[in-house]
Amino acid sequence: MLNSKYAGLLGLTLLSLGAATHSQAQRLGNSPYSRLGLGDTYSNTGGIRQSGMGGTGVAAPNGVQVNDLNPALLYYMNRTTWEVAVNGQYKTVQNNVQSQKTGSATLGYFALAVPLSTRWGAAIGLKPYSAVDFESVQMGTVENDPTTSVQSRYQGQGDLSEAYFAQGLRLAKGLSVGLTASYIFGSNDLTTSTQVGSTTANQVVSLDHIHYSDFKFRTGIHYRGKFSDKLNYNIGGVYGFQTKLNGERLLTQETQQANGSVLAGTVGDTLADETGYAVVPSLAQVGISIDNNRNWSFNVDASQQQWSKFQSFSERGGLIGVPLSNTLRMSAGGEFVPDPTSVDNYFKRVSYRAGVAVAQMPYRPGGQALYDRSVSWGFSLPVSASPLESSTVNLSFTYGQRGNTDVRTTSTSTERNIKEEYIRAQLGISLNNRWFIKRRIE
Numbered sequence: 362m363l364n365s366k367y368a369g370l371l372g373l374t375l376l377s378l379g380a381a382t383h384s385q386a387q388r389l390g391n392s393p394y395s396r397l398g399l400g401d402t403y404s405n406t407g408g409i410r411q412s413g414m415g416g417t418g419v420a421a422p423n424g425v426q427v428n429d430l431n432p433a434l435l436y437y438m439n440r441t442t443w444e445v446a447v448n449g450q451y452k453t454v455q456n457n458v459q460s461q462k463t464g465s466a467t468l469g470y471f472a473l474a475v476p477l478s479t480r481w482g483a484a485i486g487l488k489p490y491s492a493v494d495f496e497s498v499q500m501g502t503v504e505n506d507p508t509t510s511v512q513s514r515y516q517g518q519g520d521l522s523e524a525y526f527a528q529g530l531r532l533a534k535g536l537s538v539g540l541t542a543s544y545i546f547g548s549n550d551l552t553t554s555t556q557v558g559s560t561t562a563n564q565v566v567s568l569d570h571i572h573y574s575d576f577k578f579r580t581g582i583h584y585r586g587k588f589s590d591k592l593n594y595n596i597g598g599v600y601g602f603q604t605k606l607n608g609e610r611l612l613t614q615e616t617q618q619a620n621g622s623v624l625a626g627t628v629g630d631t632l633a634d635e636t637g638y639a640v641v642p643s644l645a646q647v648g649i650s651i652d653n654n655r656n657w658s659f660n661v662d663a664s665q666q667q668w669s670k671f672q673s674f675s676e677r678g679g680l681i682g683v684p685l686s687n688t689l690r691m692s693a694g695g696e697f698v699p700d701p702t703s704v705d706n707y708f709k710r711v712s713y714r715a716g717v718a719v720a721q722m723p724y725r726p727g728g729q730a731l732y733d734r735s736v737s738w739g740f741s742l743p744v745s746a747s748p749l750e751s752s753t754v755n756l757s758f759t760y761g762q763r764g765n766t767d768v769r770t771t772s773t774s775t776e777r778n779i780k781e782e783y784i785r786a787q788l789g790i791s792l793n794n795r796w797f798i799k800r801r802i803e
Contacts, residue, residue: 400493413739413757414694415716417660419648420597432539433581435482435529446789456777490523519549539581546574601644637674642667659695668723685723692718712741735761
């Protein structure tokens with residue numbers, strides 16, 4: 362029988378699951394690039410520990426914090442661990458003529474990992490998969506009538522979540538493998554409104570509601586060896602298979618007056634009611650790590666995703682019709698604990714992390730590659746520790762820039778790139794306990 366502590370841990374897990382399931386929008390704070398594809402995808406960059414190291418961790422084992430990036434590393438979990446985090450973000454979105462500041466705060470993720478035996482570990486969790494959050498206005502004129510203005514407003518909200526079950530198994534000394542089975546689910550709502558003439562004219566509004574759901578699988582492998590008695594190396598790899606997410610699409614249209622009221626007879630006119638799918642491309646990740654098996658590690662990761670194969674409802678590049686390109690992400694980071702066993706200096710027991718990352722974006726305006734560059738840092742602050750249980754408060758911060766404010770002029774239009782400058786923060790807690798140990802003295 363599990364005692365009250367274990368029951369409480371399971372209760373926290375169920376509570377987190379319920380709260381996360383009903384937290385439907387992973388708000389980004391007006392991210393124009395989330396209009397493309399499935400939105401801003403999180404590309405399997407791990408939890409709060411990995412975030413503080415620039416998103417590295419494919420080959421970085423840890424015994425007391427969940428690594429959902431590579432399931433093969435679950436073998437190294439030596440305690441039952443419950444982990445939850447919340448996200449916050451503040452950003453500036455700008456082009457070469459104007460800017461906007463925005464912020465958001467959401468529930469991040471939760472995970473529960475359990476060492477089932479000396480060779481086998483497992484985990485369940487829920488985390489964001491992608492998010493859509495944008496609003497933009499475009500001004501133009503009617504073709505062959507430059508005196509009549511046209512205002513087009515584009516809005517999008519929604520998110521996809523990933524519920525997963527992962528297992529890691531040791532096959533031989535130093536060699537472990539893992540498998541993650543995920544269920545992706547969620548909806549995106551894309552709204553387009555067009556107003557011709559004055560701001561008091563009627564506007565035509567179309568709402569594209571798309572619900573996606575299906576299973577996705579990811580495999581992992583990890584090998585740990587020694588350079589010497591005090592220096593270890595790790596090599597890891599993760600492969601997420603290409604997936605077709607089943608989709609249900611309902612496209613409706615209505616005419617609204619300037620005050621937002623709907624004209625009679627135009628409420629919810631159905632333009633499309635269909636089923637289809639979205640092709641989510643494969644994701645390959647590799648990493649190397651070195652550590653001294655005591656208080657420091659250094660990691661380098663690389664990943665590649667074939668976004669050129671993305672399509673939604675038979676439209677290459679998705680419903681927006683903008684073709685996407687393959688992406689490459691490189692990151693490096695590490696962590697350091699001055700003295701994990703110190704009893705007279707608290708800050709020597711704190712885990713300090715830092716990392717850098719650069720990633721290509723799948724959008725190539727005019728064939729030009731855009732990048733997301735960031736620096737990260739973070740901490741794990743011990744709250745309590747005992748032979749059987751411990752807990753830590755975890756923090757991570759990321760400052761980054763993506764895109765640019767370049768201007769491209771063609772014979773028919775002027776196109777302005779968008780730059781996002783952001784700072785993101787995560788606050789989480791990890792609770793650790795040794796389960797399945799019989800007490801000899803009550």
